[in-house]
Amino acid sequence: MKNNIIHYCNIKNSEVYLDGKKLYEGAGEEDFSSFIKGVYKNFNLDYPKFYKMDGLCKLAIASSSILLEDLKDEIDPDMAILLSNKSSCIDVDLKHLDSISQGEESYASPANFVYTLPNIALGEISIKYKLRSENSFFIFEGFNPTFMIEYANSLTQLNKASSVLCGWIELNENNYNAFMFIIKPENGIEFTRKNLEKLI
Amino acid sequence: MEELKKELKEKIIEALNLEDMSVEDIKDTDILFEDGLGLDSIDALELIIILDKDYGIKLTDSKDGKKIFQSIETMAQYITDNRTK
Amino acid sequence: MEDRIAITGMGIVSAIGMNAAENLMSLKGNKHGISKIEHIDTTLKDKILVGEIKKTNLELEEILGLPALNNFSRSSMLGAIAAKEAIGDAEINTEGNTSIGFVNSTTVGGMDMIEQFYDNFLEKKEHQHYIEVHDAGSNTDLISEYLGINGFVTTISTACSSAANAIMLGARMIKSGRLDQVIVGGMDGLCKFTINGFNTLMILSETYNQPFDENRKGLNLGEGAAYLVLESEKSYKKRGKTPLAFLKGYANANDAYHQTASSEQGDGAFLAMKSAFEVANMKPEEIDYVNAHGTATPNNDLSEGRAMVNIFNNKVPDFSSTKPFTGHTLAAAASVEAVYSIFALRENLVFPSLNFVENMKEFNLTPQQKLEEKEVSAVLSNSFGFGGNCSSLIFVK
Numbered sequence: 306m307k308n309n310i311i312h313y314c315n316i317k318n319s320e321v322y323l324d325g326k327k328l329y330e331g332a333g334e335e336d337f338s339s340f341i342k343g344v345y346k347n348f349n350l351d352y353p354k355f356y357k358m359d360g361l362c363k364l365a366i367a368s369s370s371i372l373l374e375d376l377k378d379e380i381d382p383d384m385a386i387l388l389s390n391k392s393s394c395i396d397v398d399l400k401h402l403d404s405i406s407q408g409e410e411s412y413a414s415p416a417n418f419v420y421t422l423p424n425i426a427l428g429e430i431s432i433k434y435k436l437r438s439e440n441s442f443f444i445f446e447g448f449n450p451t452f453m454i455e456y457a458n459s460l461t462q463l464n465k466a467s468s469v470l471c472g473w474i475e476l477n478e479n480n481y482n483a484f485m486f487i488i489k490p491e492n493g494i495e496f497t498r499k500n501l502e503k504l505i
Numbered sequence: 506m507e508e509l510k511k512e513l514k515e516k517i518i519e520a521l522n523l524e525d526m527s528v529e530d531i532k533d534t535d536i537l538f539e540d541g542l543g544l545d546s547i548d549a550l551e552l553i554i555i556l557d558k559d560y561g562i563k564l565t566d567s568k569d570g571k572k573i574f575q576s577i578e579t580m581a582q583y584i585t586d587n588r589t590k
Numbered sequence: 591m592e593d594r595i596a597i598t599g600m601g602i603v604s605a606i607g608m609n610a611a612e613n614l615m616s617l618k619g620n621k622h623g624i625s626k627i628e629h630i631d632t633t634l635k636d637k638i639l640v641g642e643i644k645k646t647n648l649e650l651e652e653i654l655g656l657p658a659l660n661n662f663s664r665s666s667m668l669g670a671i672a673a674k675e676a677i678g679d680a681e682i683n684t685e686g687n688t689s690i691g692f693v694n695s696t697t698v699g700g701m702d703m704i705e706q707f708y709d710n711f712l713e714k715k716e717h718q719h720y721i722e723v724h725d726a727g728s729n730t731d732l733i734s735e736y737l738g739i740n741g742f743v744t745t746i747s748t749a750c751s752s753a754a755n756a757i758m759l760g761a762r763m764i765k766s767g768r769l770d771q772v773i774v775g776g777m778d779g780l781c782k783f784t785i786n787g788f789n790t791l792m793i794l795s796e797t798y799n800q801p802f803d804e805n806r807k808g809l810n811l812g813e814g815a816a817y818l819v820l821e822s823e824k825s826y827k828k829r830g831k832t833p834l835a836f837l838k839g840y841a842n843a844n845d846a847y848h849q850t851a852s853s854e855q856g857d858g859a860f861l862a863m864k865s866a867f868e869v870a871n872m873k874p875e876e877i878d879y880v881n882a883h884g885t886a887t888p889n890n891d892l893s894e895g896r897a898m899v900n901i902f903n904n905k906v907p908d909f910s911s912t913k914p915f916t917g918h919t920l921a922a923a924a925s926v927e928a929v930y931s932i933f934a935l936r937e938n939l940v941f942p943s944l945n946f947v948e949n950m951k952e953f954n955l956t957p958q959q960k961l962e963e964k965e966v967s968a969v970l971s972n973s974f975g976f977g978g979n980c981s982s983l984i985f986v987k
Contacts (some may be wrong), residue, residue, distance in 0.1 A: 353543070356524040386844075388746050393699070393726055393747055398783075402705055405786040411633070412558050415550035416521070418787035419976070422697060424748040426687040427978030431844040439842045440979065443757050444727045444745040452744070459762055546851060550792060567792045 308458055308469075309493030312502055313486035314372040316344065316364065323371055325504075337479045341367055348374075352433065359397035359420035360481075361390075362429045365474050368483040371431050372470075376487075384487075385466035386427050386440040387457055390475040393423045393444055416465050426474060439465055448473045448484075450501035458496070473505060510581045516555055521548050533578045538571075549574060561589035594849045596826050596833035597762045597985075598771075599680025599819035601672040602929045604916045605641035605812055608653075609675055614933050617941050618961060624798055624913045632782050638794050641812025641917025642766075642780060643668070654736070661719055663700040664779030665815075666729040668922075670736050671765075672815035673773055677737060680819035681831065682771055684738040691742035691769045692734050693760045695752030695776035699726040702781035729777075742769060747921070749975030750883070751842070752776050753816070754983055755923035758840040760820045770825040775817035776926030784920070791850065793887045799918075801884035802891050802957045803912035804948040809885040812917020812956050816925035818932075835932045838968075839870025839984030850976045851889050856897030858980035859972065866982040872968065874902045879940050881929045881971040883928045884911020884957075885918050890974065895955050906907060910943035910958040924973035924981065931969040931985045938966050 315322040319331035319340055321374065329347050331340040342365045345355055350370050351375065355363060371475060397420045405411045419425065429441040443452070457469040468489035473484045482505040488496050494504070514528045517537075521544065531542070538544045549570045556562040556573075562584065564570060573583045602609065605614035607621025616623070623641050627634075645653075651660065652668040656673075662670070673692075677684065684690055710943060730745040742763065746756050753776030760774035778784075788794050788811060795808035826833055843865060845858025852858065867874060883894055896905050912930050919926050943957035967987050974980045 307927055353524075356522040357547075370574055391725070391727065395725065398701070401787060402701075402783060405782060406705070410555055411786070413790035414554065415547050415784040415790045418790055421783075421787060422747065422749045422976055424975065424977040425849050426977075427748070427844065427979065428846075428849055431846040431978060432848070435846055437843050437846050437857060440748075440844050441746065441759075441842065442748050444725065444747055446727060455766070455768070456759075456762075459766060463762075545848070547791075547849070550790065553792070554790065 306490040308461055308488040308490055308496045310486050310500065311489050311491050311493040312372055313349065313484070314368045316368050316479060316483040337377065337476065337481050351372055357416060358429065361394045361396065361423065361474060361476050362420060362426045364476055364481060364483045365426035366429055366433065366500065368472065368474070369470060369483040371485065372485050373434060380434055381467040382436065383438045383466050384436060385438045385460045385469045386430055386436065387453065387469055388426060388472045388474055389443040389445055389449065389453070390423065390473060391444065391446060392475060392477040394421055396476055396478065397421055447492065448505055451497040453501070454496060454498065506581050506585060509584065510577050513577055513580055516559070520551050520555060531577060534576050537574055537576055556584070559590065560584050562587050592823055593765065594823050595764055595837040596821045596823060597818045597835050597837060597932060598821045598826050598831050598833050599676045599682070599706045600817070600834060600929050600932060601675030601679060602814070602816040602926060603643060603668050603672045604814035604919065604926055605643055606915050610929065612980065613929070615732035617912070617915060617930065617933065620942065620944070620961065622632050622944060623916060624914070630780060630785070632785055633790055634785055636757065639796070639798060639810045641810060641919065642781060643813055661732055662798060663703045663729060665696055665702065665777050666732050667704065668731045668779055668815040669694065669777030669815065672775070672777065673733055673737055673817045676773055676817040676819050682819065684740065686740065688741045689770045690739060691760070691763060691772040692730065692739045693744055693746065693756040693774045694730040694733065695746040695756045695771060695921045696726050696729060696778055696951070697747060697749060697785060698778045698781055699729050700778050701783045705782050715960055725980040739773070741863035748979045749977055750918070750920055750923055751975035751979045751981040752921040752924065752975045754973040754981035755842060757818060757837065757925065757928060757983060758842060758981065761837055761840055764820055764822045771819060771821045773817050773819055776921040778813060778920040780811060780813040795886065798945045799914055800945040800947065801882065801886040801913060801943050802895060802950060803946050804950050804954060806886040806888060806891060808887050809913065810917040812919040814916060814919040814922045814926050816922055816929050818925065818928055835935050835985050835987060837983065838986045839872060841865030841869055842979065842981045845978030845980055847978055852893035852974060854893060854896070856893035858978050859894050859897035860900055861973055862980040862982040863897065863970065863972065866970070866984050870984045872984065877907050877968050877970045878966045879934050879969045880907055880909035881931050881969060882909050882911045883972045883974045884913055886913065891950065892952060894972065894974065895950060895953055899953050899955065908940045908956060908958050908962070910941055912941055914944035924971070924983070927973065928972050928983060928985070931971045934966045934969050935985060935987050938963055940964060941967065
């Protein structure tokens with residue numbers, strides 16, 4: 306059977322959707338930091354490490370948690386993770402840069418620095434769901450559905466994974482867009498470029 | 506030392522993003538790492554930065570942190586004995 | 591016809607040489623490139639040792655023939671020099687050829703330029719053009735343009751395993767028939783961002799790095815770039831090009847333990863190596879030499895050592911870390927070390943793990959201490975990045 310999109314989650318414009326249904330709406334004018342805290346509280350994510358993460362990881366953990374919470378016992382241990390975005394982890398990069406540009410008073414923060422790589426988001430998801438599977442993070446000019454389809458399909462075809470958690474997780478100051486989805490050879494929405502462009 | 510201990514609790518809550526925690530929630534003798542407050546190795550490094558930045562104490566071996574950061578009590582004692590700021 | 595993945599070209603710049611020949615000569619001559627920082631004005635200048643390429647940005651611009659006003663960061667200049675050598679070595683023509691791809695990787699991107707001019711970006715308009723190329727992707731595009739690469743182009747950013755993942759993606763694209771030839775690898779230049787960051791994690795050494803040594807104190811950062819040209823069997827046979835070596839195994843796994851530390855038993859590392867053997871359809875006993883990740887941090891060497899003891903069932907083959915020569919070149923590490931692995935195959939040499947003095951007490955593992963001539967037919971190369979991202983590659987003659 307071909308791979309299909311079996312579940313998907315969207316977080317953008319102060320709203321959270323799961324499989325196309327709106328589940329949460331933030332206060333509207335709030336900044337990303339306040340919004341994502343609201344999401345965490347609303348969905349009872351119950352994961353104290355969340356507060357230590359940078360914005361990109363918070364967005365990745367929030368969207369993947371909402372997606373995976375109900376599937377807890379059915380998550381394939383070899384589910385691969387394939388994420389991408391345009392801005393890498395620029396937000397926390399600039400925070401780190403700021404902290405080391407204070408001349409004599411410069412103190413880099415280890416808690417900041419560990420997040421200055423986009424693939425830490427892969428690590429955080431893997432830690433939370435105990436996944437030791439294949440994972441990669443790609444940087445593109447914009448959402449690249451063709452690449453994601455080819456890459457995700459090749460992972461299941463080569464028997465490297467039974468399912469793939471895919472995502473476009475973009476955060477740049479207060480502009481954010483998270484589109485996370487799981488593909489698997491089960492019934493679901495057809496895994497095509499057209500559909501991905503519609504759902505993001 | 507009471508003032509210092511309160512100061513440390515406030516700093517830890519802020520620097521380590523211990524949301525939903527207040528100064529009253531941390532007892533002087535609570536174990537900070539692992540099963541206690543659940544701090545990890547990165548938090549230990551942040552505490553080393555605080556020692557340097559706010560109290561002028563430079564730790565060169567991160568392993569020394571284990572003894573010093575056992576609890577608020579041990580931290581406050583170490584700082585009182587060694588602070589240069 | 592078989593469908594092996596061939597390596598038909600290589601290019602490299604590092605602290606021990608500005609091209610492949612120079613790098614090989616340094617490895618053979620025990621000439622390392624670790625020293626104090628000369629070209630970056632950081633407060634840690636006198637404290638740490640690094641694998642710095644002793645060329646200023648101006649000199650790199652001259653080598654590439656760039657105009658005075660350009661958007662190249664130090665990382666992308668190193669990348670362009672190495673990629674150019676790889677393309678020349680492979681004798682491929684990029685012009686108008688859309689079946690040649692480029693999979694690049696970097697952690698620094700344009701950060702070295704941003705950090706220099708960050709404070710007065712608003713006032714100094716003449717530096718603002720660098721803002722456009724801060725992100726990793728734009729740096730790759732600059733190099734693609736410079737080299738006339740027209741096919742599939744992407745950038746991977748997975749810390750110290752980046753280049754291995756780039757090599758892996760390239761191999762898969764060839765296996766799936768998407769591309770005939772692909773340039774794969776990574777680049778990273780030294781900058782304050784990285785130096786200060788690693789310093790605050792307290793994993794830098796003030797002395798020469800000593801991988802797998804009981805008294806190891808941490809790593810020396812390095813800079814560099816290296817690329818392989820991967821090619822399908824059909825393609826290289828068609829044009830009559832003799833391969834340098836073959837990529838037989840590759841795999842990636844997550845350690846799922848911590849953002850920057852590795853698990854005690856090296857689970858991710860073990861899984862990556864195990865998977866690589868499965869892909870290669872090879873047994874661990876067939877490996878003649880392991881080029882370890884070996885960063886000389888207390889944590890990595892312990893967990894990597896344990897993983898090696900486990901995967902090789904206590905019979906670990908000759909192994910070494912070449913990071914005492916070059917420093918830890920971050921995103922470029924896996925491709926720099928891929929080039930060295932291929933040198934090992936072609937020259938039948940096992941390179942030494944410099945600065946080793948005393949065995950680690952946790953296990954009985956002694957790295958190679960002298961340059962040794964022996965038959966080398968299969969090499970395993972490990973690269974483990976922050977975020978638990980572990981990758982392993984297997985190269986054969």
